[in-house]
Amino acid sequence: IRGQGSSKKCPRWIHFGDDETYLCIEDRGFGEKSNHETYHHVGVNHIGIVVDDVVALAERMREMDYKEGLHAPDHNSRSRYYFFDHDDFEYEFVEYHDGKEKNDYSDI
Numbered sequence: 001i002r003g004q005g006s007s008k009k010c011p012r013w014i015h016f017g018d019d020e021t022y023l024c025i026e027d028r029g030f031g032e033k034s035n036h037e038t039y040h041h042v043g044v045n046h047i048g049i050v051v052d053d054v055v056a057l058a059e060r061m062r063e064m065d066y067k068e069g070l071h072a073p074d075h076n077s078r079s080r081y082y083f084f085d086h087d088d089f090e091y092e093f094v095e096y097h098d099g100k101e102k103n104d105y106s107d108i
Helices: 054-063
Strands: 003-005 012-017 021-027 044-050 067-075 078-084 090-096
Touching (some): 054 078, 054 090
Antiparallel strands (some): 003 012
């Protein structure tokens, strides 16, 4: 478990995986829809993938016409971009700058 908790956006969430990838699972309650308009895949929020250069990756994704989601505000230890595949499943691409705060979720 890399992180878990709750926020205004989601009553209960968990990130689990390793240093390279992880899954974000949300529990919004039985029959409750996500407050993210684009989310319609029940249960799974997104898949996170660690990359070396997230800005370059985001540019390539845009060039290939992938739909862009949230560009999360930069954190001291990471930069994140979100994109949707052709089935509207979301992927988070994250570049870590400082491993010490890798799993700091205080900004969620």
